[in-house]
Amino acid sequence: MLDGLQAAALDAADRRAATIGAYGLFGELEPESRDPRFLSLLDDTLEQIRAAGLSSGHLNRYEADRWIELHGELRSSFDRVFEVEVPDVADLPSARPLMRGDVRRLALTEPLPFGNAFFAEHRQDGTFVVFSERIYSHEDPTRSRYDEHHLGMFHTFEDLLRALGGELRTPTHWFDDDLEPYFPQRRA
Structure with missing residues (x-):
């Protein structure tokens, strides 16, 4: 099943939507899968969520953990939040x-x-x-x-x-x- 989902996502006219859909479908069945094909779909989906400007508050625990595994944390790398000094x-x-x-x-x-x-x-x-x-x-x-x-x-x-x-x-x-x-x- 995963081979078919990944292939369909890669060949789709709207690859972004198909990738998110394929990840969502397989993620419902096996959200903790470590299969590299699944992780590729998950990673692409996370990048699209981030690029759309959504916060890490939209991620489930598995998604957040995967991002942290790859990038170390969420606050600055996913949410792009940084500290500034409040003026006097x-x-x-x-x-x-x-x-x-x-x-x-x-x-x-x-x-x-x-x-x-x-x-x-x-x-x-x-x-x-x-x-x-x-x-x-x-x-x-x-x-x-x-x-x-x-x-x-x-x-x-x-x-x-x-x-x-x-x-x-x-x-x-x-x-x-x-x-x-x-x-x-x-x-x-």
Whole structure:
């Protein structure tokens, strides 16, 4: 069966799609196969997933383990994530002011309605806090507010931006321009 799948993938007009399909079909039957033909299909599929810009979060355990076996790790080699230094606040342009009582969306992890949205709130007492809005569950798609107490309470908007950027680590699907310099990791 594997000979036929590999040959069909190599001869297909759309080799990319056929390779992924052949890998997926055989991978369902024998996901831990060490057969070189299977590993060739798997390796080609992983390269295509990476080239499409998908993150390692889309890989199953066998796929991730194979990538690590060949490349040593996922973060920089698959996800192309690297560390950057977050500048001092004094070296950055001033963030747009957030007035007392106001709320501003700062980040969205993926498109709505499924993405988690992160907001800054400037409370009447002058402090700043982060809260998120996300669906309750896949069975109940009601969006609810969740206070992100673990991030803390802040006396400046810039301190909030630094904490949220550090929590999210890499730029999200969408983010406010004021948050951009505070991400400590970037994708190449």
